[in-house]
Amino acid sequence: MGKIVNSFRNFVTGRPMQLAMREWRIMGKWRGPLSAVAFGALLGVTGPFGSQTALGPAVRYPFWMVIALVGFGAAAAAGRVLSSTSPGSRTAIRIVAVAAASAVPMTFFVAWAIGVVRPGRSFSPVQLLALFPYVALVQLLIARVISPDDQMIVAAPVEQPAAAPEYPPEFVSKLPAALRRDILALEAEDHYVRVHTLHGSSLVLMRLADAAALIDPRLGLRVHRSWWVAKDGVRAVERTPGRAIARLVDDTAVPISRTYLSAARTVLTD
Known part of the structure; x- marks a missing residue:
């Protein structure tokens, strides 16, 4: 478990996640399954959770694409629920809320998926709590990707002062x-x-x-x-x-x- 969490921590705080965030800013206009597949492929390349060494490419890429697809689905479902309960919330706050809400079921799903590809691996309640913040960070990135561009906070245009009148x-x-x-x-x-x-x-x-x-x-x-x-x-x-x-x-x-x-x-x- 310690190796898995440490490996994921390095993924989140190190260069792979920074590259991932840069890629998703560029691909921000894509939504839905295409975004999930691309994000899953990126996870397959970086190999978080120790999957780079534990899983071969034939298993690792499908594994992370499934994780990404489910993560996008969980974020989309959480977004619909939060939209109906708090329609006036600010976009940044809403993205964080979607990430936190969707990370709860995703933590259990990720733990289960790891057990599938690595038989015998299990997570205790304490280990699930330790896993949650890292899953939430990934869900935060997913929530940002699926957030409509027209809802993003935009700086208010600065009004130019009217030119002082002059004699013709x-x-x-x-x-x-x-x-x-x-x-x-x-x-x-x-x-x-x-x-x-x-x-x-x-x-x-x-x-x-x-x-x-x-x-x-x-x-x-x-x-x-x-x-x-x-x-x-x-x-x-x-x-x-x-x-x-x-x-x-x-x-x-x-x-x-x-x-x-x-x-x-x-x-x-x-």
């Missing part, structure tokens, strides 16, 4: 280089727009309505038939008897008409 090039290119930043407001002057910035102002040949339509609405809004203000350029919205104004950071008072007052309050005071 066709608008800012009309301004002197020194005035292409820190825009506070636009003021209509006949067929021109006066662009107010922290660094001065400049006239642009463009209607206010056209300029406001070009600019990303996240940057500001129209507050008067003659004024558009930048959201970042407003220090406060003030009410006085009969009028409302947007107080810019340079202390300029921009009138807010009744038409735009509700929108201005929502956008400029949030």
Whole structure:
């Protein structure tokens, strides 16, 4: 018994099991009998439980293919039972549960199968308990193989922050280089727009309505038939008897008409 368990421990913790796990990750898309036969063939090559020396190839390969087929069946049955009793369980937890549940009958089956191919070999209750964790590790690998890919836990996609809004090039290119930043407001002057910035102002040949339509609405809004203000350029919205104004950071008072007052309050005071 000690030789069998030690041999299986070396299989589980050593290079053969690592190679097996790598193979099954690659073959993860295959399910059912084909996976069981392939897994049984791999067990036949590695020869756990001392079967490499105790059994000839003609017996060893069929032996492990039968073990693998029964293991896949036990895992599939356990998976169906657990799906009906705990449908909302996380996939990783469910795989471990399937492996543990299916390892119970598989421990007895493996002990029985060893007795068949090695007459006279038997397992006491204590030896069965020692055998269980190694069978459970194999069943864990089988449970992972038969687990549907669409149930595997996937890292949540990281949302990219929205790009900061910018003034359109066709608008800012009309301004002197020194005035292409820190825009506070636009003021209509006949067929021109006066662009107010922290660094001065400049006239642009463009209607206010056209300029406001070009600019990303996240940057500001129209507050008067003659004024558009930048959201970042407003220090406060003030009410006085009969009028409302947007107080810019340079202390300029921009009138807010009744038409735009509700929108201005929502956008400029949030």
